[in-house]
Amino acid sequence: MNIGHYSLQELLKKTSCTQGVCFDVGSFTVRLRSSHKDFISTFRQLYFDFPVISDDQLIDFFIDMQAPKSLRRWIRPQIIARIDGQEPFQPFAPSHAMPLFEWALNWCIARQGQHQLMLHAAVLEKHGKALILPALPGSGKSTLAGALAQRGWRFLSDEFCLIHLQHGQVIPIPRPTPLKNESIDVIRNFADSVFIGPLFEKTRKGTIGHLRAPTASIERMKETATPAWVIFPQYQSQSPVILEPLNKSAAFLKLATNSFNYSLLGDSGFKAIKSIIESCACYNLNYSNLNDVIAQLDALSNHAEPAL
Numbered sequence: 001m002n003i004g005h006y007s008l009q010e011l012l013k014k015t016s017c018t019q020g021v022c023f024d025v026g027s028f029t030v031r032l033r034s035s036h037k038d039f040i041s042t043f044r045q046l047y048f049d050f051p052v053i054s055d056d057q058l059i060d061f062f063i064d065m066q067a068p069k070s071l072r073r074w075i076r077p078q079i080i081a082r083i084d085g086q087e088p089f090q091p092f093a094p095s096h097a098m099p100l101f102e103w104a105l106n107w108c109i110a111r112q113g114q115h116q117l118m119l120h121a122a123v124l125e126k127h128g129k130a131l132i133l134p135a136l137p138g139s140g141k142s143t144l145a146g147a148l149a150q151r152g153w154r155f156l157s158d159e160f161c162l163i164h165l166q167h168g169q170v171i172p173i174p175r176p177t178p179l180k181n182e183s184i185d186v187i188r189n190f191a192d193s194v195f196i197g198p199l200f201e202k203t204r205k206g207t208i209g210h211l212r213a214p215t216a217s218i219e220r221m222k223e224t225a226t227p228a229w230v231i232f233p234q235y236q237s238q239s240p241v242i243l244e245p246l247n248k249s250a251a252f253l254k255l256a257t258n259s260f261n262y263s264l265l266g267d268s269g270f271k272a273i274k275s276i277i278e279s280c281a282c283y284n285l286n287y288s289n290l291n292d293v294i295a296q297l298d299a300l301s302n303h304a305e306p307a308l
Contacts, residue, residue: 004048012040019055020064026173026221027162028109029053032101034065036079039097046098046176046197046210049218061108065101067094083108099200099208102178109160109173110260116171117272118260119161123170124153126301129228130170132161132280134258137205140235140287143183146211147290148297150191155217156225160260165268168275169224174217176210184209190290227276229300230255233285241293242286243300251282 003023006014012035014021020033034040064082068091078091081104088107092100110118121134122145131153135141142158149155156172164171179187179196184207187194195212232246232254246254255273256262262269281300287293 001052002048003044003050003052005052006044008037008041008044011044012037015040022053022055022057022059023047023050024053024221025050025105025175027113027171028060028173029057030061030063030105030108031055031059032063032065034097036065036067036094036097038094039065039079039101042098042197043101045195046212048212049215060112061105063101063104063108065097096200096203098197098210099178099203102176102210105175106159113160113162114261114264116165117163117262117265117269119163119255120159120258120260121161122158123156123161123172123225124148125156125170125225126153128225129301130156130225131229131231131297131301132170132227132276133231133233134161134255135233136258139233140183141233142177142179143186143235144233144287144290144293146177146179146183146187146194147190148294149214149217150194151294151298154220154225155213163227163272163276164224165265165272167224168227168272168279170227171224172217172221174213174221176212178205178208179211180208181206186290187211227280229283230276230280231283231285231297233287235288236286237288239286239288241289241296242284243296244284246282246284248277248282252277 015033016035020031022031062084068080077094079094079097080091081089081100121132122141124131133141145158155174158177162171196209199207199209201207
């Protein structure tokens with residue numbers, strides 16, 4: 001059974017009870033409790049295809065999205081993300097409950113995923129091979145990943161690229177992608193079939209709309225992928241597609257910089273990044289037109305020489 005099998009009223013009843021609703025996001029399991037109807041409605045839309053699991057299984061994260069137990073329940077209402085009894089974030093307006101939940105889940109993964117190498121990167125897969133897109137905010141990473149996911153690439157993750165330290169495989173977490181500002185309309189215009197949830201204005205990152213992951217990607221979220229390409233993307237207005245091979249030493253430094261826990265892992269982190277760089281083709285990428293850049297990446301994935 002998936003989240004979407006419940007009607008809104010059924011899901012709200014389930015999330016309002018003590019057990020909450022437990023679901024799988026690929027590499028982690030979550031128990032969510034909330035009695036906030038608008039939030040649960042949005043959650044249902046964005047997590048529609050994620051499988052529900054029984055509450056007697058091992059659950060990694062316990063997240064409660066509730067109103068505070070104070071006068072703020074009625075006067076200028078707020079919503080709090082309570083994680084395993086902790087409240088690591090300031091209260092949000094109830095209208096921004098979904099971004100708060102996503103940031104809370106990111107916080108959980110960042111804290112409890114330290115046993116793997118964690119890269120700040122989008123990841124997609126084709127022919128069993130993973131395309132890793134590490135980048136800083138504002139690079140166009142999420143927009144490019146969202147577009148590739150509509151053109152035959154399996155979506156593995158937007159925020160976290162998890163690398164298993166023993167076998168070096170990429171572990172999928174195909175959660176909704178938070179598109180920001182202009183990227184929302186770019187993806188809407190790029191593919192008619194995409195589903196983007198409600199827009200949340202005046203967040204710390206501007207306006208955010210969450211792109212629902214493709215159903216097929218969620219259905220295959222237990223399938224790992226082998227790193228094959230590490231490409232550092234940068235959107236530049238009016239730029240042609242420029243895909244330039246990157247020196248391995250420079251690629252190592254850039255990838256380590258984009259890791260959340262490289263220093264914490266010590267020798268294991270060094271070996272993991274070294275293995276990725278040695279086994280992958282590494283590039284810098286500038287682009288502006290999504291159709292053009294996807295054509296180049298498709299050619300790369302098919303072992304054809306990209307027409308630069």
